[in-house]
Amino acid sequence: MRVASTDANRPPADQASPVYVWDLPTRLFHWSLAILVVATFVAAKIGGNAMVWHGRIGLAILGLLVFRIVWGLVGSTYARFTQFVRGPTGIRVYLSGQWQGLGHNPLGALSVLALLGVLLLQVASGLFANDDIAFEGYLVPLISSATSGDFTGIHRLLENALLLLVAAHVGAIIYYASVKKRNLVRPMLTGWDAGNPGQSATGGGLFALLLAVLIAGLAVWAASGALLPPPPPVIPSTAPTW
Numbered sequence: 001m002r003v004a005s006t007d008a009n010r011p012p013a014d015q016a017s018p019v020y021v022w023d024l025p026t027r028l029f030h031w032s033l034a035i036l037v038v039a040t041f042v043a044a045k046i047g048g049n050a051m052v053w054h055g056r057i058g059l060a061i062l063g064l065l066v067f068r069i070v071w072g073l074v075g076s077t078y079a080r081f082t083q084f085v086r087g088p089t090g091i092r093v094y095l096s097g098q099w100q101g102l103g104h105n106p107l108g109a110l111s112v113l114a115l116l117g118v119l120l121l122q123v124a125s126g127l128f129a130n131d132d133i134a135f136e137g138y139l140v141p142l143i144s145s146a147t148s149g150d151f152t153g154i155h156r157l158l159e160n161a162l163l164l165l166v167a168a169h170v171g172a173i174i175y176y177a178s179v180k181k182r183n184l185v186r187p188m189l190t191g192w193d194a195g196n197p198g199q200s201a202t203g204g205g206l207f208a209l210l211l212a213v214l215i216a217g218l219a220v221w222a223a224s225g226a227l228l229p230p231p232p233p234v235i236p237s238t239a240p241t242w
């Protein structure tokens with residue numbers, strides 16, 4: 001199976017010489033991530049019993065993030081970090097209006113890295129956080145309750161950073177559509193970009209996909225606390241109940 005350009009992924013008829021940019025795994029990753037981040041936020045705000053779902057969805061987000069990191073190494077052309085992570089020179093070229101390319105632009109790449117980084121920190125801190133009531137992250141048994149309190153503080157602080165980044169991200173997409181007349185959403189939905197000339201994505205075959213899924217699955221398994229020793233059995237009290 002090829003997850004890059006295939007016959008099944010024909011370009012929409014109204015696009016002139018489109019190029020296949022975003023492979024299916026990258027697109028599935030993106031839209032699942034957007035939906036799950038909103039869902040886990042809502043669950044956290046509801047609180048109470050919904051915290052169980054907050055944690056479960058958070059674990060799924062961890063799986064997506066680990067998948068994307070591996071896919072950034074072994075995925076198809078424009079999904080690779082080496083393709084879109086540029087130094088200050090690339091950003092300067094972009095800001096001077098001379099950048100021409102496909103995939104994430106050098107500045108957009110910074111926001112992608114920031115989003116991925118903050119989400120990773122959010123999940124990592126959540127695994128060690130507690131809500132002071134009935135829910136705690138799956139790895140809390142590894143640390144003291146004071147340290148868990150510190151992680152809870154970090155988890156709350158990161159909420160604001162994440163909100164800012166998502167607002168800037170969606171703002172940039174709207175800016176591109178309304179001012180620069182460039183629709184970035186369609187390529188993220190269909191895979192095809194008609195904006196700039198270039199080569200369609202290649203690479204990121206079935207083996208790479210299985211590898212990324214396997215590593216992501218292992219990360220979720222370990223983060224769910226599966227490697228922790230089982231909690232000691234609860235010894236029933238022999239004292240009379242009156």
Ligand code: HEM
Nearest residue numbers: 026030034037038103104105108112115166173184185188
């Ligand atoms: C919580 C919500 C969201 C998060 C966390 C998020 C995160 C991300 C991430 C990490 C990427 C990089 C994709 C990759 O290379 O794998 C990305 C790209 C992108 N996102 Fe989102 N996203 C969110 C919501 C949205 C929404 C609502 C839209 C549409 C209005 C959108 C449109 C896009 C587009 C078009 C790109 C590609 C940008 C480009 O061409 O450089 N995102 N997003």
Ligand code: HEM
Nearest residue numbers: 044055058059061122123126127129130131136137138159
């Ligand atoms: C990207 C994923 C995550 C996001 C966006 C997120 C976001 C949030 C938000 C917004 C809150 C509410 C803070 C407040 O009260 O205002 C919260 C609380 C909490 N989250 Fe997460 N979280 C994520 C992942 C996780 C994970 C994986 C766990 C653990 C399994 C976790 C455990 C907790 C706990 C224990 C609280 C309660 C802390 C408190 O009482 O302030 N979170 N999270």
